[in-house]
Amino acid sequence: MHADIEGAVRIARLAADFEWTWTVENIERFCRIAGWQQPVSDEFGFGAEILTDLRVSRPAAYAAYDSDFYQLTGLPEGEVPYIVVALSDAIPGDSPEIYEPLVDSFSEITDRLVPAFGQPFRLHGDRPRIVWDLPGLVTLVLELAFDRQKIGLKIANTWYHNDALRSEGAKDDYDYDYDDEDDDDEPELFPMADTWPSSMEPSECSAELAFGLARLPRDGVIQLSVDGEFVGLFAMGLFEVWCVISAGGGQRQGAQSPEELRLGLIDRGWSVPNPEAMSLWQRTIRWPAAYAEFRAFAEDFLSELVTLHPTAHPSDVGWYASIDPGTVGSVAWGTLRHSTGI
Known part of the structure; x- marks a missing residue:
């Protein structure tokens, strides 16, 4: 498993300094500055797929702007709620040894971003997620998705992000899976039986x-x-x-x-x-x-x-x-x- 630590820090800094208006045209300009390919609308019209320059197995990002978001949040038609960017490879399997580099990379990216953006917040939820609310209508959410076995960075419209948190039972139902494979079910809260088998060292x-x-x-x-x-x-x-x-x-x-x-x-x-x-x-x-x-x-x-x-x-x-x-x-x-x- 490989995570692009330097790429993650660069994109987070770029997002923090960018002048966000959260329109589709604004996303296209951000992609040009980042050196990414221009967004390509998906077949369902829910958003656009983006090919990034991050050094991961599938360098992908996704910008969401479908009509359900506008109805849910009250955003004007054409505004973009967020972009989510893959920062790491996806890894197969389900064992502590396999997850070691994922946990290490999540910690290292956090350590690298704290000096730039200050002490973050931690989101409630069933995934490790760290949040920086920054000036200029942008919120950064660093997420370690064990169920998807990868690390992602959500660059979010602060208005949308805060409204979603205020909404009762708000969930990231529209989080884009930046791999084509089907996701496994969300893992158990604590992935072990009630006791360890006696055969375990x-x-x-x-x-x-x-x-x-x-x-x-x-x-x-x-x-x-x-x-x-x-x-x-x-x-x-x-x-x-x-x-x-x-x-x-x-x-x-x-x-x-x-x-x-x-x-x-x-x-x-x-x-x-x-x-x-x-x-x-x-x-x-x-x-x-x-x-x-x-x-x-x-x-x-x-x-x-x-x-x-x-x-x-x-x-x-x-x-x-x-x-x-x-x-x-x-x-x-x-x-x-x-x-x-x-």
Whole structure:
């Protein structure tokens, strides 16, 4: 898998500096400045396909301007809601190893754009999406589409973008698939079974956990238990992933004294808990991050879990994933938020 990092940064900067009027003629002028071929209307009249100069397997973009958009948004006839640009190759398969370069490229593009455009926003939704609202009626949306297995940049009419966010149940139903292949169904929130099979090695478990953290949506929560007892939780914030681990369980702590346990957790980077929840310890990792960072975070967690709650194998860990924090089971979400600062 290859992503055109430099091309992505160049097009984002060009879009930020361009004088947008969001007419069809305006799109044609943007293509000339970008060095792209002129838009070619699609056979359905919903928009136009564009051949870009990005170094990816299918260098394509799509400008949307069909009548449904005008009726939905109230835009004058002839205005363009957005252009979506493919920034990476599409990749086959569905495994953590295959997705590593996709996660890395998404993180690198974000890191490259923050100095130019400032701290972005994160959109709610089931895909990792980052947003910059810029002057001049342009909004940039960087999206990591795991279901389509590629990275895209949406250059959007700010008026349309904001109106869509205000609309109840707004979805990107018209997002153009810049590959001709049929899309698979949207993947599971957290792509694993309720437990890991006993045949999986710990390294495989940490790889799958890292992949799950990389794609966890805003407000996503993963709760973990052993023998029905709460042992840990991952929660997605705005631009960081929280990890909370329980150091309770008395006899499960082995020969360590409470003080030895406390000092060991601090030495390994865990924060001192709130006095109201002395058994809960926490760490965070930035989001988005490179896959190696998610992998190290997952490995540290599993290592800590075995130390605090010895089990025969990670397969003894049960998982529950949700995008509604209020549905987590054995630990009250309000107590966790108050005690840990999530």
